[in-house]
Amino acid sequence: MTAAFELRGLTAAVPGEKGAVRLVEDVSLSVRAGETLAVVGESGSGKTVTFTSALGLLPKPGRVIAGQALLEGEDLLALPPEQLRRRRGARIGMVFQDPLTGLNPVFTVGEQIAEVLRAHLPISRREARDRAAALLGRVQIPDAARRVDDYPHQFSGGMRQRVLIAMAIALGPRVLIADEPTTALDVTVQAQVLDLLGDLRASEGMGMVLITHDLGVVARQADRVAVMYAGRVVETGTVEEVFRAPRHPYTISLFRSIPEIDAPAGTMLAPIAGSPPDPARRPPGCAFAPRCFAVSDAHGCRSVRPDLIGAGHFAACHRQGAIEVAA
């Protein structure tokens, strides 16, 4: 079965003082219809850049310099701009992190959803508005028929995120990319929004990419997971594989840095020391080497860039297999 959405060797860069600075490098990922792929990593690891690049939305002067973004087998990055625009929103939707700034304050939510519908369908203003109201109902906004004429500031954060989801699914896309859809929301609202996304994925048979840094969300919502660090995928596999037996020291450190409800009292959390490298000054070998607990010069950690290796469950680490897993 072909993937609904697949990235192959995607590399995006911005011009820097000494040549191009690669924000993401050689990223390959795929998500099948009806499946949720979680993409995790610290902020700055390139999660968002990866997908904005894939949709041709990377702000200037950023640019994709290599790779493909295949939507049901068709390379989005090879399409002329107008063709790419017709795919965006129609066959691949995206939900962004901040619902408070994601809606245009001077248009009603109905007008904004209608704008998306009318960008892709030859329908009248009135029909677009009716459909917008129906969509608000689909994302479980109470009293949708009346609220379609309200302005964004009249909605709570969680409700605004629902409006944005309604926009993203308005044209029945095959793939939905949700970029930290709940980070900006209250904890109680987070679960509702995630459940809504899960339901929509199941009922529409969409492939979903869930960008997050919350491992709990990954465990609950995702089928497969990709861990990104410093612009690269460092580990990928099914959620079960990765959670049960993480192979990359970065993944292992991520698990150690989150508190567990059933951990014995007095268990120390281990935050990862240091910070991710500046994209302009990444170390020559493994980008994680300076912060890695298993770093070893003998294995070339500081000189040779590790490849993603494995079968089904991949990791990019020179020392995988040799590390004691204590997650």
Added chain:
Amino acid sequence: MSATAEQIDADAEAAARRRATFRRYTRHPGFMIGAIGIALLVLVALLAPWIAPHSPTRTDLMNNLAPPSATFWLGTDQFGRCVASRLIHGAQVSLQVGFFVVLISLSLGTVIGAVAGYAGGWVERALVAVIDILLAFPSFLLALALVAARGNTLDSIILAVAIAYTPRIAAVMRSVVLTIRPRPFIEASRAIGLTPWKIVLRHVIPNALPPVIVVATVSAATAILAEAGLSFLGLGVQPPTPTWGNVIAEGQTSITSNPLISLSAGLCIAYTVVVLNLLGDGLRDTLDPQMRRNTGKLL
């Protein structure tokens, strides 16, 4: 030992930062053109008595409205005065107006705006109301009325223009201060018990200066235009003192036969205003960390 190494690192980093800042300025074409352009003009104004080929006020009625020649580069006006010399000396008036107007309106405006922005409460409301009302008066008209009131010596023109343009600087300053007020270091200063005046002087004003410096540069340009306008209407520094506005006004009488007189004076004004605006735009681009932040926003 390690402390020294760290010290060296820190020094090297600071030096690198300074070099980067310097590069940011030198690589901005607008900023460089503006800075060099202003430097040239200041030089011309300072050296006017030596550069100018003739006295700017000596009349020679036998040789009036002469076309440009080797002795009179831009010809002579209706009183036979050397136009080029009058323009060179006119730079002094324009630059003095630009400089002192900015000095006065910047000092007044910065303090009023900073107090208005920082004080809050009724002080802020009262000051804002006054600033808003003053902004409703066309500044040029205000300057016109004030000059009429105080006579048209250079001092009173500078004062009139400065007062007329102060409300705008105060308004900018206040809006900048409003963005600074909630920042943590202000909170911290208050927590350690600094008096409001000390906080305003030591923390608020220095942090608000970059945008205000940009406004000041542009205000200098506006002030020079206002002075030229006053001169043109006959309310500026009185003839025979050479000012660019006077030259345009006097040239107007012979504009069809000798358009060069008025045209060249206008170009002098435009040159000054352009370089000041370029300098202001350049300062805004280079002082504004937004551009550096934008690259970080991508990640």
Added chain:
Amino acid sequence: MLFHVARCVGQLAVALVGIVTVAFFLMRAIPGDPALYMLGDFATVEALATLRARLGLDLPVWQQYFVFLFRAVQGDLGTSVVTGQPALTEIWAAVPPSAALAVSGMLVAVVIGVPLGVVAAVRQGSAVDVAVMLVALGGISFPVFWVGLVAILTFSHALGLFPALGASSDAGFWTALHHMVLPAMVLGLSVSAYIARLTRSAMLEVLGVDHIRVARAMGVPERRIVWKLAFRNALIPVLAVIGVTFAWSLGNAILVEAVFSRPGLGSTILKAILARDYQLVQAGVLVLAAAVVLLNTALDLLYGAIDPRLRRS
């Protein structure tokens, strides 16, 4: 919305009282005794005292202020010291040609400045952007009266297309319009430069915000994004610029009227200044400031129509 309207009207009332106050104290700063001026140097002391009493100049300043304010509210801005006519009547007579110039100048400025600013923002960094910004820089750098002279030299003297001087408002609409073209273009071009620059920066700011990114991700065509979604957001700063430049263009209008020898507030106020005609200058300044305040109130009302967030408290 009703609340918003009420607040705007309230602010208008406060602002009008404010400008009357400022105008009063500003004019008191002008030295010279209007009574002496009116009667001449050989006036008797008694005659001077009588006239001062009639003008209210013998009262303490604060009483003069309240009398002035009270009368101003009723539309009485004093009498011209020179002609003896009510000042407001004299000023009012000069308003139509000036208003026509100001409005057509503003129209030219908006029609030229706004689209240029939007295009420059959309094509930021391109040759178009650089060209527009250079022209705009020129527009704010050349003195408006000088541009007027150049326009007269080129279009009147050299090409003979438009009349150089006067307004000819009594020779019919088309003649008046013919006289209006050059002054309106000159005034409008200088203002359009500001409007283009500020429209550009307002649009640049809006084009970088999240909801525009969302619209792009949803496949909304770029043309719709720029001219509908982003433009309505940028409209408030753009209108605000029009409000700010209006005061500025009234100042420029005085110079334009002088260059083209047009009748209007400019020449009336200038004559009054030279004659030290207190009441007339005061009335002129007041009328111009009131025009600015009125325009800004109209804009405030418009903001409420544009941005729903402003309609509530």
